[in-house]
Amino acid sequence: MSGPYLGCIADDFTGATDLAGNLVRAGHRTTLTVGTPAAPAAPAAQGEPADAVVVALKTRTVPPAEAVAAALDAHRGLAGLGCTRYWFKYCSTFDSTPEGNIGPVTDALLEATGAPWTVACPAFPDNGRTVYQGHLFVGDRLLSESGMRHHPLTPMTDPDLVRVLAAQTRHRVGLLPHHVLRAGDAAVRAHLDAVTGGGARIVVTDVLGNDDFPPLVRATRRLPLLTGGSGLALALPPPRAHRTGSGPDPDGAARIDVAHGPGAVLAGSVSDATLDQTAYARRVLPSRKLPVASLLADPEGTVAGALEWARGHAGPRPVLLYSADDREEVRAVQGRFGAADAAEAVERALAACARGLLGSGFRRLVVAGGETSGAVASAVGIERFRIGPAIAPGVPWTAAEYGGRTVNLALKSGNFGGEDLFVTAEDALVTGGLHA
Numbered sequence: 001m002s003g004p005y006l007g008c009i010a011d012d013f014t015g016a017t018d019l020a021g022n023l024v025r026a027g028h029r030t031t032l033t034v035g036t037p038a039a040p041a042a043p044a045a046q047g048e049p050a051d052a053v054v055v056a057l058k059t060r061t062v063p064p065a066e067a068v069a070a071a072l073d074a075h076r077g078l079a080g081l082g083c084t085r086y087w088f089k090y091c092s093t094f095d096s097t098p099e100g101n102i103g104p105v106t107d108a109l110l111e112a113t114g115a116p117w118t119v120a121c122p123a124f125p126d127n128g129r130t131v132y133q134g135h136l137f138v139g140d141r142l143l144s145e146s147g148m149r150h151h152p153l154t155p156m157t158d159p160d161l162v163r164v165l166a167a168q169t170r171h172r173v174g175l176l177p178h179h180v181l182r183a184g185d186a187a188v189r190a191h192l193d194a195v196t197g198g199g200a201r202i203v204v205t206d207v208l209g210n211d212d213f214p215p216l217v218r219a220t221r222r223l224p225l226l227t228g229g230s231g232l233a234l235a236l237p238p239p240r241a242h243r244t245g246s247g248p249d250p251d252g253a254a255r256i257d258v259a260h261g262p263g264a265v266l267a268g269s270v271s272d273a274t275l276d277q278t279a280y281a282r283r284v285l286p287s288r289k290l291p292v293a294s295l296l297a298d299p300e301g302t303v304a305g306a307l308e309w310a311r312g313h314a315g316p317r318p319v320l321l322y323s324a325d326d327r328e329e330v331r332a333v334q335g336r337f338g339a340a341d342a343a344e345a346v347e348r349a350l351a352a353c354a355r356g357l358l359g360s361g362f363r364r365l366v367v368a369g370g371e372t373s374g375a376v377a378s379a380v381g382i383e384r385f386r387i388g389p390a391i392a393p394g395v396p397w398t399a400a401e402y403g404g405r406t407v408n409l410a411l412k413s414g415n416f417g418g419e420d421l422f423v424t425a426e427d428a429l430v431t432g433g434l435h436a
């Protein structure tokens with residue numbers, strides 16, 4: 001059995017499912033593991049050997065030294081599985097603190113992989129993330145004017161990625177501007193040679209649409225390390241396409257078992273999209289709020305009450321547990337209790353809710369938020385996910401084993417998905433999964 005060729009290191013769990021989902025869409029047989037994988041190579045869907053392994057870490061907001069150590073550990077594990085190419089996956093909105101961790105982890109992986117240079121390509125046009133002249137846009141707004149400026153842990157207030165990254169890395173940062181990217185492979189090559197010859201080891205890449213990815217894939221095909229969001233994966237051909245000349249097989253790669261039983265939505269993200277989705281779902285689904293003040297005063301009691309309520313409302317529609325109604329409330333809570341303590345209380349509570357729900361027969365969970373998803377997945381102890389059909393761009397359903405049974409989880413990035421996502425998520429599973 002041949003091993004995987006592509007080893008991916010994702011700095012959060014929603015990002016890991018996002019990347020794995022796009023790799024699957026491009027025809028890669030992909031396995032998602034939590035933390036550093038152990039040999040032998042994990043099988044992907046249908047027991048086939050994986051082309052790609054995605055390792056989910058929870059390192060986006062930890063101190064840089066910790067993020068670097070975890071990424072290097074994952075790299076060693078992936079190298080042990082036989083990977084020959086690597087991908088550091090971070091957020092399409094470049095979520096990071098002024099200290100990092102995108103720069104320090106990229107620096108460390110450049111050394112570990114021996115890559116002469118790499119790209120920084122956060123763009124994900126299917127979700128409205130584009131880069132022009134090195135400036136990141138979310139839809140029609142600059143990053144710094146989008147909801148990301150209010151993020152509770154990684155507020156993004158500078159849209160100039162060359163400047164943001166230069167402050168985090170010890171290497172020079174260059175730019176591949178859009179007019180060069182579209183000027184043909186020779187022009188791209190000449191520009192990259194000039195920029196990297198001048199000392200840049202990380203090149204921020206403009207991307208306005210999915211058509212911009214193929215020239216980028218061609219220009220980077222010899223690099224052992226890529227970094228960025230999941231968009232570029234859509235244009236990355238699977239190794240079998242080289243070996244056999246066959247095209248992508250996204251349907252085959254995306255079939256997972258569907259679990260039957262009640263479902264729940266756990267919303268710990270307070271990003272704009274999630275707040276809209278929560279407001280919409282509250283009008284349709286049974287819902288219950290976990291107020292931060294109660295979680296800090298009586299965490300066990302608040303969680304126990306929510307679980308009892310959820311069991312009492314289990315039915316054909318998922319139940320919704322959520323942590324905030326609107327941004328004003330989050331601001332007030334952070335002012336009163338501190339952002340870090342409030343965040344930790346919510347993460348712990350939703351993780352405990354997930355454990356309690358799965359332990360009492362719930363079989364499908366939609367979890368909103370990257371940090372939240374990391375807390376949930378770690379708490380329930382699931383170590384391996386199979387990737388299934390997508391609910392929305394970047395949000396695949398997954399299947400995993402819990403207590404000897406299949407459960408389905410969708411880890412939704414805070415800002416992904418339409419307003420009705422919590423209400424309609426199960427449709428994608430029912431129509432796109434395998435029914436036992």
Ligand SMILES: Nc1ncnc2c1ncn2[C@@H]1O[C@H](COP(=O)(O)OP(=O)(O)O)[C@@H](O)[C@H]1O
Binds near residue numbers: 270370
């Ligand atoms: N009401 C609230 N007040 C303060 N922080 C909150 C509240 N609700 C959730 N949080 C925290 O906000 C953070 C959101 O981050 P995350 O889960 O990564 O979402 P996103 O994917 O939108 O970035 C989490 O740490 C979560 O615990």
Ligand SMILES: O=C(O)[C@@H](O)C(=O)COP(=O)(O)O
Binds near residue numbers: 124394412
């Ligand atoms: O690239 C993206 O936008 C996502 O894959 C991602 O990383 C999401 O992070 P959260 O918004 O914190 O869920």
